Amino acid sequence: MAAGTFYVVGVGPGDPELLTMRAVRVIQNAPVVAYFCRHDKKGHARTIADRYIRPTTRELRLAYPFTTELSVADPAYHTRMHAFYDKSAQDISSILTNGQDVVLLCEGDPFLYGSAMYLFDRLCSTFKTDVTPGITAMSGCWAQARQPMTHGDDVLCVLPATLPEPELENWLERADAAVVMKIGRNMPKLQRALARSGRLDDAQYVERGTQENGFSHPVTDCAEKAPYFSLVLVPGRKGVR
Numbered sequence: 739m740a741a742g743t744f745y746v747v748g749v750g751p752g753d754p755e756l757l758t759m760r761a762v763r764v765i766q767n768a769p770v771v772a773y774f775c776r777h778d779k780k781g782h783a784r785t786i787a788d789r790y791i792r793p794t795t796r797e798l799r800l801a802y803p804f805t806t807e808l809s810v811a812d813p814a815y816h817t818r819m820h821a822f823y824d825k826s827a828q829d830i831s832s833i834l835t836n837g838q839d840v841v842l843l844c845e846g847d848p849f850l851y852g853s854a855m856y857l858f859d860r861l862c863s864t865f866k867t868d869v870t871p872g873i874t875a876m877s878g879c880w881a882q883a884r885q886p887m888t889h890g891d892d893v894l895c896v897l898p899a900t901l902p903e904p905e906l907e908n909w910l911e912r913a914d915a916a917v918v919m920k921i922g923r924n925m926p927k928l929q930r931a932l933a934r935s936g937r938l939d940d941a942q943y944v945e946r947g948t949q950e951n952g953f954s955h956p957v958t959d960c961a962e963k964a965p966y967f968s969l970v971l972v973p974g975r976k977g978v979r
Contacts, residue, residue: 741834741837741865741866742833742836742838742839743840743865743866743868744830744834744840744858744862744867744868745839745840745841745842745867745868746844746848746854746857746867746869746870747761747764747765747842747869747870748761748844748847748852749783749786749843749844749845749846749872750786750845750846750872750873750948751845751846751873751874751877751878751879751947751967752845752947752948752952752967753786753948753949754786754788754790756878756948757786757790758870758873760870761870762790764841765787765790765791766791768792768839768841769795769796769838769839770795770797770833770838770840770841771784771795771796771840771841771843772797772798772800772829772830772840772841772842772843773797773798773799773842773843774800774801774802774854775800775801776801777801777802781843782845782966782967783843783844783845784797784843786843786845787843798829798830798833798840800822803821804818823860824860827860830842830857831864831865834861834865842854842857844872845872845875846873846874846875847873847874848869848870850875851920875947875967876896876917876919876971878947878948879948879969879971880917880944880947880971881948882944882947882948882952882953882954883942883954885942885954885973886973886976887915887917887973887974888914888915888974889974889975889976890975892915892975893912893913893914893915893974894914894915894917894974895910895915895917896919897909897910897916897917897918898918898919899918899920899922899924899925900920900924903931906918906927907930907931907935910931910935910937910972911935913972914974914975915972915973916971916972917969917970918971918972919969921964921968921969922963922964922966923962923963925960925962925963925964926962928970929958932957932970932972938957939956939958940972941958941971941972942954942955942956942957942970942972942973943955943956943957943960943964943968943969943971944968944970944971945964945965946965946967946968947969949967
C-alpha cells in the first residue's frame with residue numbers, strides 16, 4: 739500500500755474568505771484533517787476552516803500540553819513541547835503509513851512562526867509532503883488597519899516581542915518598517931522599546947485582523963497584555979514619491 743501525502747495548509751489570518759482556492763480544494767478533499775488546539779478549545783485554524791471541512795472527514799485534534807502556563811525560559815517548556823511534537827508526528831505518521839492523506843491546518847502561513855513547521859521537519863523526509871501557503875497575519879492586520887507599510891526600498895523587519903528589550907530597541911532603530919508579533923505580556927517592554935527608538939507615536943496595534951471583531955488603535959492606548967491574535971505595526975517612510 740502506498741503511503742499517504744502529508745498536506746500542510748495555511749488558512750490565513752481569520753476571515754474564512756481569505757483562504758486560497760488551493761487551500762479550499764485540499765481541505766474539501768481531505769480524508770483526515772489535523773489541527774492544533776488547546777485541550778478545552780476547538781482551535782483557531784479549525785474554526786477558520788470550518789465551512790470547508792466535510793461532515794465525513796476524520797478529525798485529529800493535536801491538543802497542546804499547555805499554552806501560556808509555562809514560560810519559554812522554563813527548562814520544562816522545551817522538553818514537554820518536544821515530546822508533544824514527537825507524539826503528534828507519530829499520530830500523523832501512522833495514518834500516512836496506512837495510505838491515507840492528512841491535511842494539517844495552520845493559522846496564517848505555515849512557515850512563518852507556525853507550529854506546523856515542527857511536524858513538517860519531522861515528517862518531510864519520510865513522506866511525500868505538500869505545503870499550501872496562506873495569507874499572513876501581518877498582511878491581514880495591515881489591511882485591517884489601512885496602514886501602508888513599505889515604500890520604495892524600505893527594509894521590513896519582523897520581530898518577536900519576546901526578544902530582550904535592548905534587542906527590540908536596536909532592531910526598531912535600524913528598520914524602516916517593523917511588524918512585532920508574539921506580544922502577550924510583553925506590551926510594556928515593547929512600548930518602552932518603541933519610545934526609546936522614537937517609533938512609539940507611529941506604532942499601531944491591531945487585534946483580530948480580518949475577523950468580525952477586529953480593530954486597531956495607537957499602541958499608546960494599549961493595555962499591558964495582548965491576546966494571541968494581535969500584533970503591532972510600525973510603518974516605514976511616507977510620501978517618498
